[in-house]
Amino acid sequence: MRFEAPRSVEEAVTALAGQTGAHVLAGGTDLLVKLRAEMIEPELIVDIKRIAGMRDVVAEDGGWRIGAAVSGAEMGEHAGLCADWPGVVEAVGLIGSTQVQGRATLAGNLCNASPAADSVPAMVAAGAVVRVVGPKGTRDVAVIDIPKAPGKTTLAAGEFIASVFLPARGARSGDAYLRFIPRTEMDIAVVGCGIALSLDAAGRVAAARVSLGAVGPKVMLVDAAAEAIQGRVLDEAALADLAAVCSAAATPIDDKRGTVDFRRHVSGVLARRAAVIAEARAKGEQA
Amino acid sequence: MSRIHVTTTVNGDATEFLCDAEATLLDVLRDELGLTGTKEGCGTGDCGACSVTVDGRLVCSCLMLGAEAEGREITTIEGMAAGDTLHPLQQKFIEMAALQCGICTPGILVAAKSLLERNPDPSEEEVRYWLAGNLCRCTGYDKIIRAVMETAADMRRAS
Numbered sequence: 548m549r550f551e552a553p554r555s556v557e558e559a560v561t562a563l564a565g566q567t568g569a570h571v572l573a574g575g576t577d578l579l580v581k582l583r584a585e586m587i588e589p590e591l592i593v594d595i596k597r598i599a600g601m602r603d604v605v606a607e608d609g610g611w612r613i614g615a616a617v618s619g620a621e622m623g624e625h626a627g628l629c630a631d632w633p634g635v636v637e638a639v640g641l642i643g644s645t646q647v648q649g650r651a652t653l654a655g656n657l658c659n660a661s662p663a664a665d666s667v668p669a670m671v672a673a674g675a676v677v678r679v680v681g682p683k684g685t686r687d688v689a690v691i692d693i694p695k696a697p698g699k700t701t702l703a704a705g706e707f708i709a710s711v712f713l714p715a716r717g718a719r720s721g722d723a724y725l726r727f728i729p730r731t732e733m734d735i736a737v738v739g740c741g742i743a744l745s746l747d748a749a750g751r752v753a754a755a756r757v758s759l760g761a762v763g764p765k766v767m768l769v770d771a772a773a774e775a776i777q778g779r780v781l782d783e784a785a786l787a788d789l790a791a792v793c794s795a796a797a798t799p800i801d802d803k804r805g806t807v808d809f810r811r812h813v814s815g816v817l818a819r820r821a822a823v824i825a826e827a828r829a830k831g832e833q834a
Numbered sequence: 835m836s837r838i839h840v841t842t843t844v845n846g847d848a849t850e851f852l853c854d855a856e857a858t859l860l861d862v863l864r865d866e867l868g869l870t871g872t873k874e875g876c877g878t879g880d881c882g883a884c885s886v887t888v889d890g891r892l893v894c895s896c897l898m899l900g901a902e903a904e905g906r907e908i909t910t911i912e913g914m915a916a917g918d919t920l921h922p923l924q925q926k927f928i929e930m931a932a933l934q935c936g937i938c939t940p941g942i943l944v945a946a947k948s949l950l951e952r953n954p955d956p957s958e959e960e961v962r963y964w965l966a967g968n969l970c971r972c973t974g975y976d977k978i979i980r981a982v983m984e985t986a987a988d989m990r991r992a993s
C-alpha cells in the first residue's frame with residue numbers, strides 16, 4: 548500500500564484516477580477500521596486533508612460551503628453553522644465519541660454509505676449539495692443522489708467530494724435531526740429522522756423536507772410527509788398525519804437492534820418530535 | 835515497499851520516524867518511538883485507550899495513520915507530567931483510586947486534560963459525555979468522573 552497527501556485537487560484526482568484500488572482518506576474513522584479488519588486492501592490511500600481549502604467553512608450565497616476535511620468537532624464550534632443549520636450540526640455531533648468527532652467528516656459519513664449514517668438524513672432534509680471533483684471535471688450533486696446501496700455510492704472512479712454546501716436557511720426556517728438508539732451515546736441509529744421546514748407569516752408550513760435513515764437500504768426523502776404538513780399549522784392532527792405517513796414510508800428490516808414494527812413506529816415518533824423542534828427553531832425559539 | 839519518512843513534533847520535541855503506509859499512529863508511538871503509555875484496547879475507535887491530541891484535538895491514535903502525523907503536533911500521556919511533577923489529574927487519580935489495572939487510564943487522563951483545557955468548569959453530565967468514548971472495565975466510572983470533577987475544582991481554585 549502507498550500513501551499520498553496531495554496539496555491540490557488536481558493532484559488528488561490524478562492520483563485517484565491513476566490507480567485502481569485507491570481510497571480517499573478523510574477522518575479515517577471508517578476507513579481505518581476497515582483497513583485494520585482487512586475488509587479493504589487498498590493499493591493507495593489519498594489523504595485529502597492537506598488540499599488547500601478542505602478544512603475551511605466559507606459563507607457562500609447566504610449558505611455555507613464546508614470543506615470535505617472539516618471535522619464534526621470543528622462544525623460544532625462554528626457559530627454560523629450552529630445558528631443556521633443546528634439539525635445538521637447536531638446530527639454530525641452524534642457521530643461517535645469526542646475522539647471520533649475530532650476526525651469524522653460529513654463527506655466521509657456520506658461516502659461510507661451506511662444506511663444508518665447520522666448526518667446524511669439531516670443533510671438531505673437541509674437540501675445539501677456536494678461538489679464532486681474528478682477526471683471529467685466538477686459537478687454538483689444533491690446528497691440524496693450519492694448513496695446507491697449499503698456501502699456503495701454513485702461516485703465514479705477517480706471522483707471524490709471536495710465540499711458540502713448547505714444552502715441559505717431562509718426566513719422563518721429551522722431544521723432538526725433525531726435518532727433512536729438503545730443507549731445515550733456510542734451506538735448506531737435504529738431510526739434517524741431529519742426535518743427542515745419554513746413557515747409562512749401565519750405560522751403554517753410553507754415548505755418542508757422530511758428524511759428517514761436506517762429504515763431502508765439508503766436514506767429516503769419522504770415527499771408524502773412534506774405534503775402531509777404543507778400549508779398546515781403543526782397542531783396535533785397535522786403531527787399525527789406526519790407520523791402516520793413516515794411510519795408507512797419506512798421499509799426497515801428486522802435485526803437485533805429493532806423489529807420492523809418497532810422501527811416503523813419509531814419513524815413516526817421521531818418525525819413528529821423533530822417537526823416540533825424544527826418549528827420552534829423556525830419561530831426563533833430555543834429548541 | 836519503501837517506508838515513509840515523517841517529521842513531526844511529539845510532546846514538544848521535534849521527532850522523525852520511518853513507517854509503513856499501513857502503520858497507525860498508535861503503532862508508531864508504541865513500536866517506533868517507544869512511547870508505550872498510549873494503549874491499544876480495541877483498535878477500532880471504541881475504547882479510547884489510545885487517545886492522544888493532534889494539533890490540540892483529541893483523537894484515537896488507532897484510527898490515524900502514522901504518515902498523517904507529518905508536520906503535526908502530537909501530545910501523548912508521556913507529555914502530561916512536568917518532569918517528576920505529576921499533572922493535577924494524575925495526582926488526583928492516584929489519591930482517589932480512580933484506576934485499577936490502569937490500561938484505560940492514560941487515555942482517560944489525556945481526554946480529561948483536553949476537556950479541562952476547553953472547559954475548566956464542566957458539569958458532571960459534560961464530563962460523562964466527553965469521556966463516553968473511554969471505556970474502563972475495572973474501576974467503574976464513578977471514581978473517574980469524581981476525580982475529574984475534583985481536579986477541575988482544584989485547578990479553578992488555584993488559578
Ligand SMILES: Cc1cc2nc3c(=O)[nH]c(=O)nc-3n(C[C@H](O)[C@H](O)[C@H](O)COP(=O)(O)OP(=O)(O)OC[C@H]3O[C@@H](n4cnc5c(N)ncnc54)[C@H](O)[C@@H]3O)c2cc1C
Nearest residue numbers: 571573574575576577578643652655656658664665708879
Ligand atoms: C467508535 C465509532 C463510533 C461511530 N459512531 C457513529 C455514529 O454514531 N453515527 C454514524 O453515522 N457514524 C458513526 N461512526 C462512523 C464514522 O465515524 C462516520 O461515518 C464518519 O462520518 C466517517 O467520516 P470520516 O471522515 O472519518 O471518513 P473516512 O473513514 O475517512 O472515510 C469513509 C469512507 O468514505 C470515503 N471518503 C471519505 N471522504 C471522502 C470524500 N471527500 N469523497 C469521496 N469519498 C470519501 C472513504 O474512502 C471511505 O470509504 C462511528 C465510528 C467509530 C469508529
Ligand code: FES
Nearest residue numbers: 875876877882896
Ligand atoms: S485502541 Fe483506539 S479506541 Fe480502542
Ligand code: FES
Nearest residue numbers: 934936970971972
Ligand atoms: S482501570 Fe482497568 S480498564 Fe480502567
